[in-house]
Amino acid sequence: MMEYMKKCHFRNVLFTGLPRVPVVYLALCGMLCIESQAGRVTYQNLDGNLVAQGDPTDLISVAPLDIPLNGPPAWLVSETLENGVLWVTVLEDGKVQAIKVSNGKYAVNNIQPSKLPPGMPPLLIGKGDTLRCWDPPADASDGTHGVLVGHGESVAYIDNEGHLVVSSVSGAIRLPVAALPDTRILMDDGQRLLMLTDPTTRYLHGVLGDTTEAASFTIVDTQGEPRVVAKVSVGDNEVIEGTSLLWVDVNGDQEREIVATVSASGQGARLRIYRESGETIAQGPAIGDHSDGAIKRPFFKTRILVRVT
Amino acid sequence: MTLAGSHFGVTSHRIGSRNLDWALAGPFGLRDHFVMVQPNDARTHLVAVGMEVEAAVHHWNVALGGEIRTNLSSAVTPSGGIALGVGTSSSRLRIWQPEERKPFLKMTQNFGGDSVVDVGLHGHPDGFYQLQSSSDLEEWEAMGEVAMDGQSDINLPLLGANSFSSPFIYFRAEEVMDPEFADIVDVEWNGNEGDYQFQVTVRSPDSGCDQYADWWEMMSDSGELLYRRVLLHSHVTEQPFRRSGGPVSLEPDQSVIIRAHMNQSGYGGQVFYGSVASGFVPGLLPAGFGRRLASLPPLPESCAF
Numbered sequence A: 001m002m003e004y005m006k007k008c009h010f011r012n013v014l015f016t017g018l019p020r021v022p023v024v025y026l027a028l029c030g031m032l033c034i035e036s037q038a039g040r041v042t043y044q045n046l047d048g049n050l051v052a053q054g055d056p057t058d059l060i061s062v063a064p065l066d067i068p069l070n071g072p073p074a075w076l077v078s079e080t081l082e083n084g085v086l087w088v089t090v091l092e093d094g095k096v097q098a099i100k101v102s103n104g105k106y107a108v109n110n111i112q113p114s115k116l117p118p119g120m121p122p123l124l125i126g127k128g129d130t131l132r133c134w135d136p137p138a139d140a141s142d143g144t145h146g147v148l149v150g151h152g153e154s155v156a157y158i159d160n161e162g163h164l165v166v167s168s169v170s171g172a173i174r175l176p177v178a179a180l181p182d183t184r185i186l187m188d189d190g191q192r193l194l195m196l197t198d199p200t201t202r203y204l205h206g207v208l209g210d211t212t213e214a215a216s217f218t219i220v221d222t223q224g225e226p227r228v229v230a231k232v233s234v235g236d237n238e239v240i241e242g243t244s245l246l247w248v249d250v251n252g253d254q255e256r257e258i259v260a261t262v263s264a265s266g267q268g269a270r271l272r273i274y275r276e277s278g279e280t281i282a283q284g285p286a287i288g289d290h291s292d293g294a295i296k297r298p299f300f301k302t303r304i305l306v307r308v309t
Numbered sequence B: 001m002t003l004a005g006s007h008f009g010v011t012s013h014r015i016g017s018r019n020l021d022w023a024l025a026g027p028f029g030l031r032d033h034f035v036m037v038q039p040n041d042a043r044t045h046l047v048a049v050g051m052e053v054e055a056a057v058h059h060w061n062v063a064l065g066g067e068i069r070t071n072l073s074s075a076v077t078p079s080g081g082i083a084l085g086v087g088t089s090s091s092r093l094r095i096w097q098p099e100e101r102k103p104f105l106k107m108t109q110n111f112g113g114d115s116v117v118d119v120g121l122h123g124h125p126d127g128f129y130q131l132q133s134s135s136d137l138e139e140w141e142a143m144g145e146v147a148m149d150g151q152s153d154i155n156l157p158l159l160g161a162n163s164f165s166s167p168f169i170y171f172r173a174e175e176v177m178d179p180e181f182a183d184i185v186d187v188e189w190n191g192n193e194g195d196y197q198f199q200v201t202v203r204s205p206d207s208g209c210d211q212y213a214d215w216w217e218m219m220s221d222s223g224e225l226l227y228r229r230v231l232l233h234s235h236v237t238e239q240p241f242r243r244s245g246g247p248v249s250l251e252p253d254q255s256v257i258i259r260a261h262m263n264q265s266g267y268g269g270q271v272f273y274g275s276v277a278s279g280f281v282p283g284l285l286p287a288g289f290g291r292r293l294a295s296l297p298p299l300p301e302s303c304a305f
Helices: A002-006 B291-295
Strands: A015-018 A021-028 A065-068 A073-081 A084-091 A096-102 A105-109 A147-149 A154-158 A164-168 A171-175 A192-200 A213-221 A227-233 A238-240 A246-248 A257-264 A268-274 A280-283 B024-026 B035-039 B045-051 B056-063 B073-076 B082-088 B092-096 B104-110 B116-122 B127-134 B141-148 B153-158 B169-176 B183-192 B195-203 B213-220 B225-230 B241-248 B256-262 B271-275 B279-283
Touching (some): A065 A096, A073 B082, A084 B073, A084 B092, B104 B169, B116 B127, B141 B153, B153 B279, B183 B241, B183 B256, B183 B271, B195 B256, B213 B241
Parallel strands (some): A073 B073
Antiparallel strands (some): A021 B169, A065 B092, A073 A084, A084 A096, A096 A105, A154 A164, A213 A227, A238 A257, A246 A257, A268 A280, B035 B045, B082 B092, B104 B116, B116 B153, B127 B141, B127 B169, B183 B195, B195 B241, B256 B271, B271 B279
C-alpha cells in the first residue's frame, strides 16, 4: 500500500472485506505527488523495461476486440483514461489513429498530429482529452522520438546530426553525443538520460535492417545545464545491438545497472551488465551467431535478470 | 550469468525490422504468475512463457488473426487491471481489455482554488456505501453515505478538502446494510435577493421517533449556521420527503451548504452546495466538518410520531 502510494498509482485499487461488506481502498497522495509527465512509449517503461504495470489479470478469459485500421500498423502505444483505455497506433505510412476502448466497445478518437514521419515510433503525452503524440521538430531524427524532461517543460531528442538536443521555451542546447540515429532515449527518476552512441558499421550482421550499431552508451544529466556524465564503450570488435538498453537495478544495490545486448563477429550476442562507471559486473553466454535466435533486446524477470518494476 | 531456462518456438523480432518491442512481461499468466508474452515463430500467435523453479514453462497461447506487425502494448485499466494490444498484418488492432466489472473507487484532485477532491464510486451494486477516510489506514472516520440505486457511477466533490491535515489520505467505501445518515437529494428555491424560500428533499432511514431526520439546515462554507428547518415528526413511509423553509437572507452568489441531521447519528450524509446564482449540486463533507452546529438553536423539542 505504502509503495504504490509513493509511486502515485491512483489507479491501483485493493479489495478486502467480508462477503457482505465489500471494502474498496484508495490512496490520495496529497500535495507531495508528482505524476510522471514524461509520456507513454512502445517499450512500456522509460527505463527500457518491457514490463506491464497493473494488477494480475486473467487475459485469456477476455474476449479479444478486433478493430479495423486504415492500413497496416507499425507501432502501438496506450494510456489509461477515466473510463477506458486510449490505443494510439501509427501506421506504416506514418498516419496516426486513436481508438478508445471501454467495456467491450470502441470508438475512434481524434488525435494530433495526424501523421508522423514514416517509421518513427510515437511518444504519447498529455492525459485524458489532451492526449496527443509528440510532434517532432524539423531537425529531429525520424528513427526515434524525444522524451519530456523537467516535468514536461523541456523535450530531449536526437537530431539529424546525432546531437542530443534539450529544448525548452528559453532555447535549445545541443550536446554532440554522436547518438545512434534510432536510439531510444531512456530516462531514470532523476531526469538523467541514457542512449546508444557512436554508430559503427564494424559488425556486419545487419539483423535490424541496417548495419549500423552502437559502440558505446552515454548518460546525460538534464538537471541544471545538460551535460554528459558518463560514457562507456564496448570492446574494439564488439557492438551493442538493438535500439535500446535496459536501465534497472539488477542486483538490488539501489543503483541502476545498464544491461546491453553485446555482439561480436563469430560469437553472436550476449547479455552484459555494466555499472554506470563502465565496469562489467556479469555477462551471459553468447547465443547464436547470425541466427534469429540471438538476443535482440534485454529485459525480463528470470534468474538471469531481476524483474524491476 | 547462467542460463536458467529456455523455450523454443518463439521469437521477439523479425529480421529487417527496427521494432524491438515485440515482447512484454507481466502478471497475466495462469494463477496470476508472472510471464513473458511474445509471438510464436510463425508470428501468428502470442505465447506466454513463465519461469518456474527449474525451467521455462508454457502458460497459454492466443491467436492474433494475422501476423504481428506492431510492438505489444499494455495499459492499466481504470479499475487497475492490465489490457494488452497488438496490431496485425490484417490491418487490425487486437485488444484484450477486461471489462470494468469490479467496483472501484476513483479520486481526482483539483488543486485549483478551493482544494476540492472528487471521490467516485464506480460499478458498485445497488446499495448504500459509507465513504471513510484515514491518514494511517488504522483509524477510519466516516465522511458520509451515498446510495447507488440504478446508476453505475457516482462522483462527489469532497468539500473543504484542505481541512485534511495529513499529507496522505486514504479513502475506502464500505457497503452498509442499515444506513445511518440522511441525504439531501434535491434543492429548489424561489424568491429574491435577501429573501429566499427553499424546498429541500431529504432521504433518511427513519424508523420512528427513535431514529429520524430531525432537521435540515443551511450553513456558510466557513461553517456558520444560516438557517435551520426543524422537523416535527419522523417520515417512516414518506421517503424521500420534501419540506420547505425560509426566509433565508442570502446574496445570489453566496456559497452555502445544505445538509440534514439525524437525531442519533448526527451529520454525515450527502449534502448539496452552491449558490442561488450557480445552482446546487451534491457533495460530501469531511468527517466532523461543522459538527459544533448540532448544539446551536433552534433544536427540536419533541417528536410527534
